[in-house]
Amino acid sequence: MTMTLGEIHAKKRRYETTFVVCIISFFLPFGIVVFFPRLGILIFPIAGGVSLLAYKSFNDFKVLSNQYKRHYVEAELKKVLPQCVFDPEKGFTEEQVFKTKLLKKHSRYHSEDYLKGDIQGKTFESADVLIQDVRSGGKSSHVVTIFQGRLFIIDFEKRFRQNVYLMPNRVMFSKMYEGMTRVDTESITFNKKFDVYSENHISAFYLLTPHFMEKLMAFSKVAKNTYFGFVKNKMYVAVDTRKDAFDLTMFQPIDVESFEDVKTEVNLIKDLIAMIPS
Template identity: 25%
Template sequence: MKKWNEAYQLERFAKTDEEFDTYFNEELKQDVERLESERKKAIGLTKKQAMKLLPLVAVLILSYFFWPYIIGYLFFGILFISTFLFKDIEKKRRKLEKKIKEELVTDIVKFINRRFSYSPRKYIPQKDFIDSNVFETNPNRYFGDDFIKGSVGSSVKGDQARNNQPKTELSFSEIRAFHAVPFKDRNGKKKQRIQPLFKGLFFVADFNKDFEGITIIGPKKDRTIAKKVKTEERDKLEEVELEDIDFMDKFLVRTTDQITARYILTPNFMNRMLSFTTVERFGEIPKPTSLKEAWHMGVNAKHLPQVNFANTPYFSFKDGKMYFFLPTEKRHFELNMYVPITKEVMKGYFHDINIALELVDELNLNLRIWNKV
């Protein structure tokens, strides 16, 4: 059933939490419980194999005090044995992760929009990253995964919805972008200094409409945004001052067209952007309840919410496209064997995908932006 914004007669494309809850209970719950059962079996096997190493670890500790000359041999011997003991566990982990992506994530993508496709090993091309004109430095090391692509709205002019709403093409994925700078150390040996540029979710929305100039938005503390826009355009870039004090405290806005920038930055859209800067967007880091749990959290720290990371997003609007960078410093659809596969985890996947449609809905609400075909 299509949802409409009655005030503007616009079709809404984002799903609600209530819709996801219903979908989960009716369609996804049994699959989640089945894969959670597989995860628990894999954890049980991990504990069983770890117990086999305990006698060797005890000997290693004793050798430190009584036979220090053999400690190196024992250490590498334990590593060698561990490789074989945990080989099957790593296979099970990869197999389970593949199932989660091929079954659960794919189903969630289709629930959000039947026109969307999901490719776990693909990602948004580097050209789109560069075309956004957000970052001063171009990446020369560029990786990603979990590519989602599709469209919303009508693709036929004569069949557009009540509001003459054209088709919007969407694509997004996880991206890790770096810039490697070669240098020589004191001894003349060639090395590389790796500068991280971005790690998180990257969205591109093509509205098949036009709007004037270039508008680029980013964290206020990052004065480098929009620095690599070619000279003849950069000379025209101006900072935009808005009435929303909270927004201006967080964001820097540069544009070649003040009117377009103000049309884009409606109160609702600014509130949406501000919501991405809060810790609650990713959830609080849970406190460990035991030494064992603390150890597991330390081993799997890369999967935990990043509270201290500066997660202020970047936007640019250019040639009818919106580019949106949401830094998260986490892997979004990766399996952590020590975290249960639950409805809450699935809802996190849903929110990560649904973000793009929420932004499209917010922008489509302001019809004045899209008044040029």
């Protein structure tokens, strides 16, 4: 049975309310015991029951998030990409992501919301990717998000002349491109935005026409940082949006604007494909 966005929103609010009530109910008995110590024996049974209810509410919310993706997100995606296949529980493997050489491996990795379809006659795959690093400082540690966004892998029939990578300026991945040439274009603005690595200058200049560079910089509409790779017969685009594109989040409004972001990304990729020299 298909759920409407209104029904999903109503369930979301119900689970959020239940979760808040559970949190309050968990701590309230401890306050009561201060004034009525004899009731202390009841704390642990109450806390245990409330914890189980909170856990169930949290799991129900995760199920609802998947239902939202299955019933609503998929339908919205098909408006942009009619023949696409969407699997919210599937993602890219670590090997698939890190062999692109766009993103560096760190201690935590997760991928979901797999999407496959056709853009401008080219087969593509896409998925949400989260890369985090756990960093320690003395007795404490903290988690740093390195990348959070979508990765696109687009297949071409023909190979690119040489491999070309574009990194956000000042991202310290230079060791990943040892043996390649750092290329500066004639555009000062572009050079401030991207570091370009290629197997030779000619291949980079052949690909990076002024109009093409304009389209690459247009990705700033949807993300602060975007990574590009033109490798063998594949084009890689990693868009660091710092959010999960389609997940429901507790106590946050449903982000229907994420569909517009994906639509913008797809349209920009269409433009890039159309401008790549044959």
